[in-house]
Amino acid sequence: MDDSSNTNATTAMPQKNHSYDDHIDHHFHSNISQRHQHSTTTILPLNSIIIIIISIISLVLILSIFLIIVMLRRLKSVKKHGSxxxxxxxxxxxxxxxxxxxxxxxxxxxxxxxxxxxxxxxxxxxxxxxxxxxxxxxxxxxxxxxxxxxxxxxxxxxxxxxxxxxxxxxxxxxxxxxxxxxxxxxxxxxxxxxxxxxxxxxxxxxxxxxxxxxxxxxxxxFMPNGTLQQHLHHPSSEYRPLDWGSRLRIALDCARALEFLHEHATPTVIHRDFKCTNVLLDPHLRAKVSDFGLAKMGSDKTNGQISTRVPRTAGYLAPEYASTGKLTTKSDVYSYGVVLLQLLTGRVPLDIKRPPGEHVLVSWALPRLTNRDKVDDMVDPAIQGQYSKKDLIQVAAIAAMCVQPEADYRPLMVDVVQSLIPLAKNFNSVNSPGFLRFHRQSSGLKY
Missing domain, CATH: 3.30.200.20 (Phosphorylase Kinase; domain 1)
Known part of the structure; x- marks a missing residue:
């Protein structure tokens, strides 16, 4: 019985050990499998992130290269057509x-x-x-x-x-x-x-x-009414003589033109050749200044003066400009004064056919402009009787100031404009048929 019992015990022992070993082996392999799965799940997302980053970097590089190529082409095009x-x-x-x-x-x-x-x-x-x-x-x-x-x-x-x-x-x-x-x-x-x-x-x-x-x-x-010169000195069926109201408005328009050049242009512009032939008239006898070929800009000025070659326009040049070549806006003011005298008297700036003492318009007119008794005798015969004595004296006074020999005594064009505005506004329209026609067909100019 003892031997049998031992034999059974001995036989039973290996079976028990085998089951334990199987359990251990299963547990060991299960742990390895779990670690492998964990390792796999850890590695896969990392690879995906690396691939995504590489893709983004590649895309950015491609876009950058494309933008550089486009910019280079545009730069080349700008250089080619820059002019x-x-x-x-x-x-x-x-x-x-x-x-x-x-x-x-x-x-x-x-x-x-x-x-x-x-x-x-x-x-x-x-x-x-x-x-x-x-x-x-x-x-x-x-x-x-x-x-x-x-x-x-x-x-x-x-x-x-x-x-x-x-x-x-x-x-x-x-x-x-x-x-x-x-x-x-x-x-x-x-x-x-x-x-x-x-x-x-x-x-x-x-x-x-x-x-x-x-x-x-x-x-x-195109200015259909020609030049002021033609109306004042060469009247014809095409260019009729100007009445007093038209002359006042032309004087104001010219003053506004020079005021614009002197005060509102940037830089300041000096016309340098202002005269009757460079004043053009539109269908309503409103004036516009032309011919800027000899103009000078203020950027060339030194201490308010410009050294320049004097144009050959006799009778219109300011004394200091004719003698020294020094040009300022007051040189234009003098030329404007000569044109205003032409509007007032109907005479040309230089006329050797006239009696001695009357050859040069400014020299003849200056002492008469401030004489109330003599100013009537200066007026162009074509406009006698169309003006009031008060208006005539004021226009004569403006002209006298503009043609002063000393530049410092001449007014600014802005002051001339302000002096002429009330004269043009208050003129009796009955004496100037063109005035009513102008207002019916206004060209947009102002007084």
Missing amino acids: CKENSGIHNTSSRFIAPTTIDLNASPADVKGNCLYGGSMRKPASAYRGVQVFTYKELEFATDNFSEANVIGNGGSSVVYKGVLADGTVAAIKRLHRDRKQGERAFRMEVDLLSRLNSPYLVELLGYCADQHHRLLIFE
């Missing part, structure tokens, strides 16, 4: 200032046809402001019937002015400068520069220009 960029400007319907353009007279005809000259983009602007346009020589030939003599409306030493009809039907005055004249070239540059920046109802409007090869032409608004 056609439009300068920014300020536009005002009453007194427009347009940023100055850079003049390039060596541009090819292709630049003209492409509306890319003087460094400005000549895109067609809004209808409220047409802007300065570029014309080809062929277009202006067509507009003037091949510059026909029948269309000549003015002839000066450096240019010929033609009446023309542009392609859009606009009637214009086309000024053709003579070739091979350095002064004409300078005048062309100055007029384009100034009138493309400055605009006032009292300045003639520049519609466009042509710099096609060696041709230099300026296109202005």
Whole structure:
């Protein structure tokens, strides 16, 4: 029994150990499997994050390269077409200032046809402001019937002015400068520069220009009543004599034009050649100042004066300007005074056909302007009886101040304007038929 019992016990022991070992082995493998699964679940998200980061970096690099390529192409395009960029400007319907353009007279005809000259983009602007346009020589030939003599409306030493009809039907005055004249070239540059920046109802409007090869032409608004010179000194069926009311308004318009140039233009502009032939009249006999070829800008001034070559316009030059060449705004005031004397007397500034002592208008008129008894005798016979003695004396006093030999004694143009406004407003419209016609068809000018 003992042996049997031992045998059974011995036989039973290995079975018990085998079951324990199986449990341990199962637990061990289960732990390994769990650690493997945990390791796998830990590694997979890390790989995904790395892949996402690499993808984002690659995308950013591709976008950066693309943007760099686009910017380089645009920069190349700007350099290529930089001469056609439009300068920014300020536009005002009453007194427009347009940023100055850079003049390039060596541009090819292709630049003209492409509306890319003087460094400005000549895109067609809004209808409220047409802007300065570029014309080809062929277009202006067509507009003037091949510059026909029948269309000549003015002839000066450096240019010929033609009446023309542009392609859009606009009637214009086309000024053709003579070739091979350095002064004409300078005048062309100055007029384009100034009138493309400055605009006032009292300045003639520049519609466009042509710099096609060696041709230099300026296109202005057409003024159907010609020049003040024609009305005062060459009256005809086309250019009738001016009545007193019209002369007052013309004097005020001219004063406003010079006031604008001296006080409101930036920089200050000195006309330097103000005279009757440069005063144009519109359909309502309202005046606009033209011809800025000899103008000077205030940026050239030193202590308020500009050293410059004196133009050859006898009778209009201020004494200090004629003798020293020193130019100030008071030089324009003197020239204005001479024009005012012409409006008052109907005489030309220099007339050697008159008796001794009357050759020079200013010298003859100055001692009479402040004499109440003699001022009546100075008045142009064409307007006698149309004015009041009080108004005549005031106009004479203004003229006397403007033509003072000493520049410091001359008034500013703003003071001249303020003095003339009440005279023009209070004038009896019955004595000036053109006054009522003007108000029925107002051109927008003010007193």
